Amino acid sequence: MEVLKVSAKSLPKSVAGALASVLRGNDSVEIQAIGAGAVNQAIKAIAISRGFIAPNGIDLVVIPAFSEINIDGQARTAIKFIIEPK
Numbered sequence: 001m002e003v004l005k006v007s008a009k010s011l012p013k014s015v016a017g018a019l020a021s022v023l024r025g026n027d028s029v030e031i032q033a034i035g036a037g038a039v040n041q042a043i044k045a046i047a048i049s050r051g052f053i054a055p056n057g058i059d060l061v062v063i064p065a066f067s068e069i070n071i072d073g074q075a076r077t078a079i080k081f082i083i084e085p086k
Contacts, residue, residue, distance in 0.1 A: 001082075003030045006045065008037025015045035019083065020052040023060075028084040032067060039079050046083060059086040 002022050006015055015031075022029045033042040050060050063082040068075055 001028050001030055002026060003032060006031055006033045006038050006042040008035060008041060010038070010041045010045070012041050012044035012048055015041065016048035016052060019045060019049040023049070023053060023058070023083065023085055024056075028082060031081040031083065032069065032078045033081075034069075034071075034076055034078045042079075042081060046081065053085075060084070061086045 004015065004018060004022070019029060019031070031042050031046070033039045046060065046062060053060070061084045063084075065080050065082065067078045067080040069078050070076070
């Protein structure tokens with residue numbers, strides 16, 4: 001499963017394009033976001049990518065979850081979104 005990392009400065013349309021591209025080639029993708037701004041950008045990207053792939057007859061299922069990741073030796077809690085075609 002491919003992992004896309006989203007920050008508060010990520011452009012939702014760019015992330016959406018990457019997400020749509022990965023979904024066309026794979027079964028699922030994971031988006032990781034740390035912080036409210038990053039989660040906001042990730043949700044926008046998911047909504048935009050749904051519009052990109054809907055004309056192909058593909059709908060999305062999004063499963064949110066928590067994830068513990070290490071950044072510079074510190075444990076951080078991230079929100080991960082597992083996205084699968086329906």
